[in-house]
Structure formats: C-alpha cells, structure tokens
Amino acid sequence: EPEVTQTPSHQVTQMGQEVILRCVPISNHLYFYWYRQILGQKVEFLVSFYNNEISEKSEIFDDQFSVERPDGSNFTLKIRSTKLEDSAMYFCASGRDRGSAGELFFGEGSRLTVL
Amino acid sequence: AQSVTQPDIHITVSEGASLELRCNYSYGATPYLFWYVQSPGQGLQLLLKYFSGDTLVQGIKGFEAEFKRSQSSFNLRKPSVHWSDAAEYFCAVAAGGGADGLTFGKGTHLIIQP
16 A cells, blocks of 8 residues: 655754655655644644645744655655754655545654754 | 644543544634544554535544534544554644645544553
8 A cells, every 4th residue: 555654763953953854755646745743732734735836834834944846756844953842743744636635644754853 | 714622632441332532623614524543653544534415424443423513523433442443533624625734633542441
C-alpha cells in the first residue's frame, strides 16, 4: 500500500540552526501539507501546497518557514533559524485531489528537538 | 474560523465494552468532519469522514460516527473495543473540502483495560 514517508524520524539541532525536513508523498497525489504537533498539544496546520505553490498557510507559518518541491517527488519543510518553541513532531500529508476532501495520508512524523 | 472541541483528554474503557468519544465543532456552514487515529509512534490514519447525506457514517476498524447538526457534534462510537484500539483519537473539521487544511481537536487518549 502506498504511503507517505518522512525523514529524518528524529533530529536534534541547536537553536539558530537551519533544519530541513523531508517528505515523499504518495506518487499520484497533488496536494501536500505540513502539520505540527507540539508535545501534549493538538495537531496544527502549517501549510498546504498545490501546483508548485503555497495554497494556504497558517499564522504559525511565518518567514522562518519555507516549503518546496524540488524534484517532483520530495516535499520539504525548511526552518531557517530554529527556536526552542519549534520543538515538535512535524507531519507531512498528501491528498489525491480536491475531491478527496480531507482524506489525507499522513507520514509517521519527524520529531524535531531544538536545544 | 472553524474550531473543534474534544472535551475528554483521557478515557479508560474495559476491553469488550462500548466506546463513545465526544467531538463538538464550530463552523458557520455545513462542515466536513473527520476522525483520525494515531497509534504510538505512527502517523495519523483516517477512520471516517462526513460530508453530507446519511448522518451515521461507517468507518474502518468497526468505528462509526453520527453527525448531529442541532448539537454541533460528531461523536465516535464503537460497540466493543479491542486492546489494539488504544491510541490517540483526533476529531477534525475542514472548510473547502479539506484541501485547504484541517483543524484538529486536542485529541482524546483512549486507554483499554484488560
């Protein structure tokens, strides 16, 4: 069964460092998302991406964050200068098309720890 | 803006007993509603979804949920839980069919007693 894969599963970084989280969505999916879950809190929407551009982003997704799909298969989230409060589990998700209406397929997450 | 409330942070149920997890939403129009499950160390898996039509929707793993507009609720039920159902359960609401992002509740942690 096709699945969304994420790397790394866990990354530890120093405050101020840049981090890139990688995702390989399901191959025939067109919509891509990043969510994050701070420990003990709810899953929060960060950004959605379609047709090689951001279609929607939340207030959390400020200038520190960026996404790109560099090669048609990977979908990356870059955090430019990490802060302690960026420590969280980051989930990538993909959806087939608008008609799939919320049937998103999630990866297992990348746990980011900022020291 | 839409929001979701899951009033129970933890629920403990005996194996074989019935289960109901509560979810209340706030959204101005007809909502798209979802339940996701997150097992330890896993990603989120869709259990079921409601868009329109029959207010009782069936999902995977024997789960069902009922949409009640008058109560702004979308409670998840299962007649007999199994130990493997122990997990975190998230209710979510979406505008625009969900392609523009889901708003999740804080989750309910389900514990199964033997």
